[in-house]
Amino acid sequence: MSHLFFIKSFDNTVFSETESGHLIRVLRKQVGDRIEVTDGKGHYAQGIITEAHPKKCAFSIESMETHSSPFPYTIHLAIAPPKSSDRLEWMLEKLMEIGITEITFLITEHSERKNINIDKLQSICIAAIKQSKQFFLPILHPPTSWNDFVKNRKETQRYIAYLSPEPLPHLATLAQPKGSILLCIGPEGDFSSIEIKDAMEQQWTPVSLGPSILRTETAGFFAVNVIHLTHVWQSSK
């Protein structure tokens, strides 16, 4: 199986220390060897190693392809991270499999977890796109406080899922698979009433994710599934 390597930008064709170590120490690549590289922004290049340095391996670009996103919409998941790192990493892995554009980790009033090792999560994402040969890396934002996040969002559809005493419409009955979509999921203890009020003031749309009470990470993955499946349904009509 051939490998796909990752570089932050094709403007500087020198691999990171981690990626250089993998190329040179682990895979024993040498000057002149052909490699495949992506920047996670839709670009895919075939290249040739020009310097087999185990910490700063360099290559030259032979050919380059630009791919467009497989989905005619973007999904931004804003979620209060689950307490358990395993569950958080699981969610990220699954989101990578299914397709996601952008993730923000929210710090809300009832958040159980406020610190996130973004570098580790970023590595998981890079490993996933390398393994599944995808050319798009989602944007991972550092933990962001609710108050900073809620104001003046640019997304054209903004949904907030929470447990409401009155029944809310299911996300699946409202979401349109086009434009930019924001899906907002609270912590195990849910959003506070003030946070829900904030979202309403910003014209976000309150939604339900169905009759079962889902764990945070299940809710995040499920909500993203809803968007992709709405797209499948509408395309098949």
Place this chain on the structure above:
Amino acid sequence: MSHLFFIKSFDNTVFSETESGHLIRVLRKQVGDRIEVTDGKGHYAQGIITEAHPKKCAFSIESMETHSSPFPYTIHLAIAPPKSSDRLEWMLEKLMEIGITEITFLITEHSERKNINIDKLQSICIAAIKQSKQFFLPILHPPTSWNDFVKNRKETQRYIAYLSPEPLPHLATLAQPKGSILLCIGPEGDFSSIEIKDAMEQQWTPVSLGPSILRTETAGFFAVNVIHLTHVWQSSK
């Protein structure tokens, strides 16, 4: 928070050794204490402890409710279990959250895993219904060979998902949320061509789960989501 306890059948109102230990040793319940009990078959009882034995705690039934399934269809997931126990247990936990009727672990030609600790998985399911206060326990079948499984299935809709060179219709465009639905998912190395031929001979319907290549456990969870979401969509029309 009050607890929900599990009993195999209300015909014999003595708890298992595990459940008795939890009631008497951990929670220190005593004769005369009120308890809530389910059999995982839709029954919910309120009862009173009559014998506080730490290995065979007995109770009497005061009142009983019978609940009907929250879904107007049944879902049987037949899946070649992933190699990793963590991934298998994760899938089970997520299926319990979202709702599933029956699970069969398939032994196929390319299966990486043939042994399953059904007792442990059963305990995970019981813990999940107790925690989320559900009254339905899915049926877990022991590992079953493909040849035994494929013949004369009783389900009214039978879908098999695999990676096909020709494009297949998406499960979401075919599945109807009614009657009995069988969803069949292969191992990482997919079904063999003979197995796919077997399924075709039995008039199963070949389907795709979308453009991404999903891990086995992601595919299982995703396919079940598709059915529940089809139900939401059709109900909202």
